[in-house]
Amino acid sequence: MDEAMIGSLIASTLRVSTPLILCALAGLLSERAGVIDIGLEGKMLFAAFAAGAAGVAFGSTALALLMAMATTVVLSWLHGLACVSYRGDQVVSGVAVNIIAVGMTAVLGIAWFAQGGQTPPVTTEVRLQAVFPGASAWFADIPFVGPLIGYGLLSHNIMVYVTLALVPAVWWLLYRTRFGLRLRAVGENAHMVDAAGVSVTRMRYAALTLNGMLCGLAGSYLVLAQSAAFVPNMTAGRGFMALAAMIFGKWHPVGAFWACLLFGFLDAVAIRLQGVHLPGIGEVPVQAVQALPYLLTVILLAGFIGRTVAPQALGRPYVKDR
Amino acid sequence: MNAGLPRWADLFLLPAVNLAVALMAAGVMVALVGQDPAEVIQVLIRGAFGSQRGLSYTLYYATTFIFTGLAVSVAFHAGLFNIGGEGQAILGGLGAGLVALWFSSFLPAWVMLPLMLLAGALFGMAWAAVPGYLQAYRGSHIVITTIMFNFLASSLLVYLLVNHMKVPGSMAVESAPFAESAKLPRMHEFLAGMGVQWSASPLNTSLFLALLAALCVYLLLWHTRAGYNLRATGSSASAAAYAGINPKHQVIMAMGVSGALAGMVGMNEIAGVTGRLMLEYVSGAGFTGIAVALMGRNHPVGIVVASILFGALFQGGAEVSFDVKGFSRDMVVMLQGFIVLFSGAMAYVLAPGMARLLAAMRSKPRGAVHG
Numbered sequence: 001m002d003e004a005m006i007g008s009l010i011a012s013t014l015r016v017s018t019p020l021i022l023c024a025l026a027g028l029l030s031e032r033a034g035v036i037d038i039g040l041e042g043k044m045l046f047a048a049f050a051a052g053a054a055g056v057a058f059g060s061t062a063l064a065l066l067m068a069m070a071t072t073v074v075l076s077w078l079h080g081l082a083c084v085s086y087r088g089d090q091v092v093s094g095v096a097v098n099i100i101a102v103g104m105t106a107v108l109g110i111a112w113f114a115q116g117g118q119t120p121p122v123t124t125e126v127r128l129q130a131v132f133p134g135a136s137a138w139f140a141d142i143p144f145v146g147p148l149i150g151y152g153l154l155s156h157n158i159m160v161y162v163t164l165a166l167v168p169a170v171w172w173l174l175y176r177t178r179f180g181l182r183l184r185a186v187g188e189n190a191h192m193v194d195a196a197g198v199s200v201t202r203m204r205y206a207a208l209t210l211n212g213m214l215c216g217l218a219g220s221y222l223v224l225a226q227s228a229a230f231v232p233n234m235t236a237g238r239g240f241m242a243l244a245a246m247i248f249g250k251w252h253p254v255g256a257f258w259a260c261l262l263f264g265f266l267d268a269v270a271i272r273l274q275g276v277h278l279p280g281i282g283e284v285p286v287q288a289v290q291a292l293p294y295l296l297t298v299i300l301l302a303g304f305i306g307r308t309v310a311p312q313a314l315g316r317p318y319v320k321d322r
Numbered sequence: 323m324n325a326g327l328p329r330w331a332d333l334f335l336l337p338a339v340n341l342a343v344a345l346m347a348a349g350v351m352v353a354l355v356g357q358d359p360a361e362v363i364q365v366l367i368r369g370a371f372g373s374q375r376g377l378s379y380t381l382y383y384a385t386t387f388i389f390t391g392l393a394v395s396v397a398f399h400a401g402l403f404n405i406g407g408e409g410q411a412i413l414g415g416l417g418a419g420l421v422a423l424w425f426s427s428f429l430p431a432w433v434m435l436p437l438m439l440l441a442g443a444l445f446g447m448a449w450a451a452v453p454g455y456l457q458a459y460r461g462s463h464i465v466i467t468t469i470m471f472n473f474l475a476s477s478l479l480v481y482l483l484v485n486h487m488k489v490p491g492s493m494a495v496e497s498a499p500f501a502e503s504a505k506l507p508r509m510h511e512f513l514a515g516m517g518v519q520w521s522a523s524p525l526n527t528s529l530f531l532a533l534l535a536a537l538c539v540y541l542l543l544w545h546t547r548a549g550y551n552l553r554a555t556g557s558s559a560s561a562a563a564y565a566g567i568n569p570k571h572q573v574i575m576a577m578g579v580s581g582a583l584a585g586m587v588g589m590n591e592i593a594g595v596t597g598r599l600m601l602e603y604v605s606g607a608g609f610t611g612i613a614v615a616l617m618g619r620n621h622p623v624g625i626v627v628a629s630i631l632f633g634a635l636f637q638g639g640a641e642v643s644f645d646v647k648g649f650s651r652d653m654v655v656m657l658q659g660f661i662v663l664f665s666g667a668m669a670y671v672l673a674p675g676m677a678r679l680l681a682a683m684r685s686k687p688r689g690a691v692h693g
Contacts, residue, residue, distance in 0.1 A: 038405075038465065082667040091403050091465050093667035095612055098657050103656025104351070110650050111355035117652070126635035232652075240469055247466060285485060294470040301462035310463065 003147045009268055010105040010152030016227070018163045019044070019218040021241035024249070024256040025170050026214035030076075032174065032251060034187035034313040038081055040215060041239025042101030043072045047219020050229030053112065055122035064126060064224060066217065069216030076203070076212030083202045085318035094111060098239075106232045121228035128225045143215030148155075152230035157225050159217065171253040183207055189310035190318040191207030200318045218242075244297040263293040276296035328675040336421070337619060337678065338637060340669055344660035357649060362642055369641025370634035375639065378464065378509060380525030384626075384633030385525075385590045388532040390611025391629055392539050393584035395620040399543055400576030401556035406453060406468025407584040408608030409475030410446040414585025415592045416479060417445030419599035423487070423497060426504035429606075434503040438593050439531070439586065446585015447578045449475060454577030458570035472608070480601065496600035506594040508544035528586075533581060536622040542579070552576050584608065606655075613658045618664040632658070 023040050030037040054067035073095055083092040109117040122235040132154045139150025160250075174180035185193045186203040194200050222238075223230050245263055249255030270289040277283050349359040370380045390407045397404035403452065404410075418438040426434055453467035461479040480495075487497040507515075509525040543549040554562040555572035563569055614632055618624030639654035 029323075038469075082663065082671075086668060086671045088667040088671075089403075089667065090667075091405070092612075092616070092662060095609070096663035096667050097407065098659075099609060099613075099662055100656055100659030103652045103654070103659055106650060106652035107656055110652070111648060114648070117650070170638065222571060240473065243466070244470060285481050287477040287481035287484075291474050293675060294473045294477075298456070298462070298470045298474075299465055301466060302456045302460040303462070 003144050004151075007147030007152040009265075009272070010148060011155055012268040012271075013265045014153075014160055014259060015154060015264075017260045018160050019169065019221045019226075019238055020242045020245055020260040020264060021163050021257055022214050022218035022221065023239055024246040024260050025166060025253060026211040026218065026250060027243055027246045028249075028253060028256055029170065029174075029183070029207050029214070029239070031213040031246065031314055032187045032311055033183050033204050034190060034311055034316065034318075035080070035084065035204055035206065035208060036080070036090040036094065036315045037211060038091055038103075038243070039075070039097030039239075040094075040243055041235055042094075042098035043075050043212065043215040044219040044222070044239045045101040045233070046075060046107055047072045047216045047218075048222045048234055049109065049119070049230045050216075051220035052119035052122065052223040053108070055126045056113075056120050059123060059126060059127065059222065061126050063072060064122070065217070065220050068220035069213050072216040072219065073209055073212030076208040076215070080205050084201055084208070084319060087319065090315050090317075105230070109230065109232065115196045117232040119223075119230040126224065127228060128159055130155055131158050131161065149254045159221050159225055163217075167253055167257045174253065179206075183310075186301065187313055189317075190313050194215045194318070195322060200320075204318075241293055244293055246292075247310075248297050248300055250309070265289070266292050326681075327673055329678065331676065331680060332367040332673075336669070336673060337617065337665060339346065339672060339676070340665040341617065342508045347660045347664070348653065348657040349433070350648075352653065355648065356666065357646060362646060362649065364629070365642045365645050366635070366638030368638075369645075370638035374521040375523055376637060378521065378525040379637040379640075380630065380633040380671065381509075381529055382523060382525040382590070382595075382633070383636045384629040385529045385532045386535060386587050386607045387610055387614050387629035387632050388626055389583055389586045390607050390612030391618060391625040392535055392622065393580045393608075393610075394615035395618070395622075395625060396539060396543070396552075396583065397576055397580040398615060398620050399556045400552045400572055401559065402454075402457070402573065402580075403465050403578055404450065404468055404580050404584075405465055405612070406450060406471050406581075406608070407469070407611045408604055408606070408678060409472035410449045410581040410584035411587035411604040411608055412472075412475040412479050414442035414446035414581075415447040415588030415603050416482070417585065418442035418588035418592050419497065419500075422500040422504035423599070426501040429503055431503040431505075435506060435593065437506060439589055440617075442585045442588040442592075443582035444585070447582040450577040450581020450584070451574055453591070454574040457577075459574040464573075483599065483601060494600075496596075499598045500593075505597050507666065508594070524595045526590065528590040528594045531586065531589055534617065535586065536626050539579075539583070540622040555626065570606050584611070601683075610658060612666075613662045616669075617661055 023044055027037045027040050050071040051064040051068040055064035079093050079097060082088040083090040106117040109119060113119050135154035138148045139146040174184060182193060183202055184197050186200055190200045193203065222234055241263055245259035246256045248259035249257065266289055270286050271285045273289060274286050352359045352362055369376050371377055390411060393407050394404055394409065403594045418441050421437050421441040425437065449471060453464050453471055456462045456467050457464040483495050483497065488495055489498050506526045506528055509527060510520040510522045512527050513520040528634045543553060546598055548620060551567045552572050552575065554565065554567055555569045559569040587604060587607060592599065610632055614625055619627035635654045635657065642649050
């Protein structure tokens with residue numbers, strides 16, 4: 001394994017992890033406020049479609065991002081309407097969002113673009129470009145660390161760096177602000193927060209709004225950075241993987257970040273291991289590496305690697321006592 | 323939480339209104355993309371029920387949905403949400419397929435088919451019992467674990483098919499075909515044996531198995547001690563524990579039964595239709611089972627009716643996509659999502675208004691309100 005390969009491994013780990021991190025942070029904000037979010041996958045898919053459609057229609061990156069975020073915020077509010085305002089089942093509501101997303105994005109895609117549900121590719125101007133386009137060449141001559149820094153770390157578009165900055169930002173919001181304290185309290189003991197004179201409903205909607213915005217970013221990354229067009233069902237389980245990462249990270253932003261990097265790394269490795277014979281193991285089954293994130297999450301949840309403690313009031317609708 | 327609705331309204335009126343809202347939402351979408359909802363409905367109903375072939379396809383789809391719908395509902399009655407029907411159905415198909423590949427060349431059909439059913443049910447049961455055990459004894463949340471198990475199941479199937487079961491030299495990712503003894507008779511063959519002419523379709527005799535399963539679930543839940551214990555745990559685990567029922571055992575037992583039911587999907591798809599193991603024989607039926615169970619209010623009769631409705635939507639939807647330009651079966655998937663939303667998550671949004679309306683209607687003619 002030479003340094004060029006390590007550099008490209010770092011680069012693809014970061015690329016694959018970025019939407020996972022955004023989505024995991026989104027799920028974390030909602031779940032720390034006590035609202036289960038199984039619908040991450042569906043929201044991400046909706047956002048990818050909105051970004052693709054708006055990117056093609058308006059030819060503007062900003063509008064594509066805005067439409068994607070607006071769509072997912074509305075979906076988050078719908079989730080809130082069903083299970084915060086009307087105290088419906090949070091898991092059922094999330095499942096509904098996922099199923100509607102698969103159906104509706106394809107229906108609208110076919111109706112608007114007539115390409116079997118795909119959108120036409122967005123133009124290069126709309127897509128996100130590398131922030132430091134010359135970095136790879138610049139660092140290429142430095143032995144060993146050159147490719148790692150130049151290609152591995154500095155070849156990315158703005159959203160990768162924004163995402164990396166969002167991890168400490170969300171941590172700060174949750175653990176160093178009054179808003180964050182209240183948000184976490186709503187997820188642990190809603191009655192206490194209500195008694196302190198803060199509206200539980202309003203806190204949960206606030207958390208869901210932030211959740212929607214982050215889901216919007218995650219989905220639009222798939223279209224604006226990863227591939228150029230929306231393809232039906234293109235999220236392919238990433239939302240569930242982000243959910244797994246959030247749990248693997250024990251509902252903590254930094255933990256979730258490392259879990260996303262681990263899962264992204266496994267994904268990047270799985271592609272490179274295809275058909276490779278390792279000494280002593282033989283050919284590595286790619287499916288096993290790809291299934292590892294889910295297996296690890298099950299083992300962790302079962303309490304075999306440390307303990308995970310979910311927010312106390314997670315999944316419980318709040319009924320105000322009279 | 324029935325918001326003061328009378329029993330008949332809670333059982334029939336509210337679900338009907340919720341379903342109507344979901345259909346209306348889908349109708350609005352159909353109109354928005356520039357098609358005529360009335361025409362779509364007409365083609366859909368004709369496609370689903372208008373011919374022997376259409377009706378057969380409707381019932382063929384319904385068979386799978388009865389299995390997955392029952393699976394979801396048994397877990398629901400124990401207070402558990404089993405999203406893992408998809409994975410359990412995959413494992414069930416795998417179990418049925420494996421015994422068929424191993425034994426079908428020398429075992430007669432009357433041994434082979436029950437063996438496949440047993441293997442499918444056991445594999446599905448095992449795949450569901452593990453999340454059940456983890457929920458009961460290790461405190462991991464069943465929803466998350468079953469989602470993870472869905473992904474693990476599909477990875478396992480892909481791995482086994484690609485690396486071990488694929489016919490060498492063939493491009494298609496599928497196993498060798500089973501011998502004749504591992505194939506369930508098709509319905510048209512079965513009816514021909516009884517002297518009735520029926521057009522050929524994938525509909526097979528596993529439909530009877532599905533109906534029998536619905537009957538057994540009904541008897542189990544409402545006419546046995548085991549079913550009573552299961553429902554008691556679902557209503558209140560702590561009350562059940564005081565009554566001497568061990569809720570942990572009930573969780574594992576409910577998940578086991580649930581998984582076994584989902585595992586029987588293989589009888590319809592593998593033994594009944596494909597005659598070999600391949601990818602994608604479940605293709606979302608586990609999730610459709612959630613919509614079916616919610617619409618059928620978790621009662622076997624309701625589930626059979628809801629399954630036929632969903633079978634009609636899938637078959638009719640396919641028919642519409644041939645006839646109406648720009649329509650695709652994704653519309654049916656979307657409607658399925660609306661049904662989960664309006665009949666499931668938002669089921670009681672309309673209840674208070676409806677209760678007020680009913681109360682007003684009742685008090686008017688009699689002129690007096692009591693109680």
